[in-house]
Amino acid sequence: MSQVAFFFDVNRCTGCRTCEVACKVENEVEVGPRWRKVNTIEGDQGGPFMHHVSMACNQCETPVCAEACPSGAITKRPDGIVVVDESKCIGARLCAWACPYDAPQFSADTGKMQKCSFCYHRIDAGVGGPACADACPTKALQWGTLDKVAAKDGATIELPVLPDAEITRPAIRFRPMKSRHS
Amino acid sequence: METRDWSLVIFTILTQAAVGAFVVLQFLDRPASRRGRAAVLAVLSVGLFAALFHLATPLEAFRAVVNFGSSWLSREIVFGSLFAGLLTALVALDGSGRARTPLAWLSAVAAVAFLYCQIQIYMMPAQPSWNSFATPAAFSATALRLGILGVAGGLVLREPSADRLIRGLSYAAIFVLVLELLIVPLHLTSLLGDGSRAATVSANRLIGDYGTVLGLRLVLLCAGALSLGAVLLTKNSRTMRTMTLASLGVVFLSELCGRFLFYAAQMRVGL
């Protein structure tokens, strides 16, 4: 069975951060840890450019966080969702070091790791998918099974600003920014 | 660098010193090693204790061995504990200080495995400043440097007539020191040549934000080399012994600088 995955279309993202806030509201995340982050990339390439990349936990096919965690607090479900059992976390922070995407977040209050859970509580209850994707006003951020997501028009696993996808094989596909500004 | 990372600075330096010193003692195979081993055990224990403070919940540290199957940290703790346990047994049961006993060999194997696991923890593709030859080189060199100088220091304090041995150790120490003076620029060049944003940021931190610390480290290494030179050149036994202890002190400080830089200059790949 194919695992779950995110899809992100850079061309549709306005950088509004609704996904970030929807995640915080849905998961009641305290101020501080950010399970999902929208990064604005600016530069100059024959003229200034700007685009945004929204990233949470990519539920990687080979989750290095789970490998590195000494207490086995991180496991991967059959549907691909990588979950943290906070009761087992001892705050060693190896996961945060190992993750190329800055997904693990540490709570100053509890000392435990927390991260994007792909809203598995919604999936398990059969009421929908990740709150971020459901909230995205432009449908830049979507979700589905990895095989369907990878089959979308123009889908690619690599994005220039991101680390080599071979490190962890993230379960996310992108539609990169079409070069414009003629 | 987070405050908690200081506990890792202490932990890695002290435990690597312990591993290095134990291996040196094995190599020397002298009866007086019994006392040396006790000292190694003390240093190892302090180092292991310091590591607890890296965890957010130290009282649950026992959980850290659970993921031995894939986590290098789990493996490091297992082998570290094994080393500590075997060493304790060695100190408690074997008053001879002899090196070629099965228990001693086992302890040595555990020690080296412990060091190997420590190194492997940091070989993470997401951290370019760690994921290179520099980490195994630096950790091993720390173990050797502090091990050699630690034993030399112990000899100075405990054995009035081990001058030749102390000088011999100093030769070895200088060699390892000079090696470090090569590793630092090689590591920097490789980071700058990497091209990735993370590697460049790390390099810039080393040269820029923490340039003073890097400079201090190199100065201390040179000072260490000089004082070891004095150890080798002087005919005066008291001077030689004093300079040996001075070298240990100076090199230990340079290790603190170096390990601080190791944690402070880290930069994750990606966004």
Add this chain to the structure above:
Amino acid sequence: MPSQNGSGEPVGTSRRDFLKWSALVGGASALGGSGLFVSCDGSAPGIESTVAAAGARVVRTANTPECLHCALLAHVEDGRLVKVTGDPDFNIMACARGISRIRQLYSPHRLKYPMRRAGKRGEDKWERISWDEALDTIATKYKEILDEHGNQAFLTFGGTGNWSTLSTGILGLYSSFWNRFGGSTKEISQLCCASVTEGFNAVLGGGRSEFRDEWVHSRYFLAWGNNPAVTNQGYMKNLFQAREDHGARLVTVDPRLSETAALSDRWVQIKPGTDSALALGMIRVLFEEGLFDEDYVRRFSNASFLVRLGDEGYDLAELGKTWPAGGETLPVDLRHLRLLRNGDSCMVWDASASQAVAADTPGVRAALTGSYEIEGARYQPVFEWMRAIAARYTPSVVEEITGVPSDAIASMTREYAGAKPAAIIQNMAGAQRTDHGTLTVIGHIYLAALTGNIGVLGGGVNDVGGYLGQGGRINHPVPLQKNPPIPGIPCTKIGEYLVEQKPHPIKAIHVAGTGLLTQYPNTKKIIEGLDNVDMVVVQDIFMTTTARYADIVLPVTTLFETRNLLAGARSRYIQLMNQAIEPLFESRSDRWIMTELAKRLGFGEAFDKTDEELLSYALEPTGVTLEELEKGPVNPLPDPWIPFVDKKFNTPSGRIEFFSTYLLDKGFDPILEYLHPVEAPWVDTALAEHYPLQLINRKNHNHVNSSFHHQDYLTEIWASQVLQIHPDDAKSRGIEDGARIRVFNARGAIEAKAHVTASIMNGVVSVTTGWGAVDEKQTASILSPDKYEPISLGHTLNSSMVEVARGDTA
């Protein structure tokens, strides 16, 4: 450490707890056959899917400030608000601003109980008082002032912070209150949209024109001086769909690389305040290359109407050739143009009959060009004047004025004219908050009208939206009475007039849901003016900057804690805002406050009705009932919506008036001609010695004007006022990226962080408008000029000059 629920209130067990302890439960989830993967093809799950757990009640409400008025779903469990989401069944999804409202409930900035000032104004020292004491104090003082100074001594503000029928904003209960009070001094014109209103009045006879749901049909989008990716983000999906479905192009005209410009196919950088020069440059290309829709122009506009200059007319064909380049003053006064009339009819030239006939003569093919002697005077069709004016805006002249490269102008125009239907997205653009903002808008309307884009599906000038703007009507919830008129204060002149006590002394200021000290220009002047005012009352949800200067603050409920109606001011939908939870602390609704005050002031009877009665009365003209609204939002407009589809305009001629009789009657040029801004470095060179940089004000995703600054989920992402500055300008001032800086001019100084970027023009800097509702020292309105646009009396905050320096002492 007990966990906190979504509203920040500590609870025993929460969804976070559920997550923490259940990580390994349900590993084999119900993936396969549950039909969950609907998002893969872009369709959204239905309302049931937003329910987190069985037992949660979902309450429908809507987002009130002057934004897109998205529907919101409030999820309530055991009387607690646990989650806020958008409504996937609504035409657009709510954004970070709306859903972050859950953090308003327990925000540390929240006003919890009525308070009286215990120190100096602005000192932020308060003593708690009861509601009775607060209302009695206010009523007593108001009666006193009323007796001694009359209704005119009351200056009242009911802004769009809580824009709903039983609260503030136009057509709200707050307006009914002051009307029944006998009237009050109010602001003349508006900060937001005065110039676009007048632009539409001038050429199209008024009205708002939005077709955002119909953007899916457009083939071309010209976002001119505004940023729909931020201010219309819910509707951007329609734009993207047009792009994907039929290759629609997006072009943005903006001094900075805004979020919209960054997504565009083409970005045209322009000097602030010069927009109508670019428009005229494009109009010239339309004429030169015959790219305008001649038939449309002839039939639906007054371009063919005959005019003469002065009494004898003007030899435009000859003398027009001697006219100076664009941007320089014309040798003629366009206000001397007169239409040729015969009784009520305007006249046009019928070439086949070789005479002037009434414009609406059936079958006539009116001339657009030519010069005609009629009764001893020389006449031309309006079109000839338009052409002569535009002819002076050659590419090199336009480049000189606007900074737009000369080779871009023709290609831009050809693209725009060649892609129909084409939408100019104007939406109360920042470009119309300039010294001649009305002309900016008229430029847009000219372009759309000349290319036949007005009144077609997916085409035209997209102004701000809403049922009310498209001809809908609602009543004030309490009907208005007739009062003697009271002269108002131009909205930009509040400070100056308070200080000078013009047009009459103000003794009381009552502010509800308005950022008086963060939106209105020249803030320091307004604060100075407060010295002459005896009583300042602020009713708001938060201790905003404005509230800090009050004598009495009254805590208002959030929209979850009261019932209300949002009747389509900025959305086509009429929405019932249902109450989700009981009011927290001692907060009360605007509706309750106004009713209680009304009772104490002797006119409470009209207000002392049930919400149902008031809302039903307000809804009467809409034809929509409360019962219908209980089921969900209702859009009373036809679908699809095409503004001006019948090509009938509310102008004197019934046509698009390129020659605007509206403007002529007001004493302004009737035909579009570019005028330089007043406060600009190339115009006011003396001022530029001190303040050489042009300041523009942008909007970000985390706020609507001064709203939404009090929610921690937003402030942890957007933490500071940020000034965008070009690397050259930064370098010469020794400013590094991220440095703390001062931005200042003669009106005051603010603190900000510098963002050094090539995405803004050299010589132009940008701050965020509305910022500073929490921190006064970062408030952009301190720098804003209080001059007004001559036609509309509107805001000119984007015709402003500043200097920037290192250091952060403001």
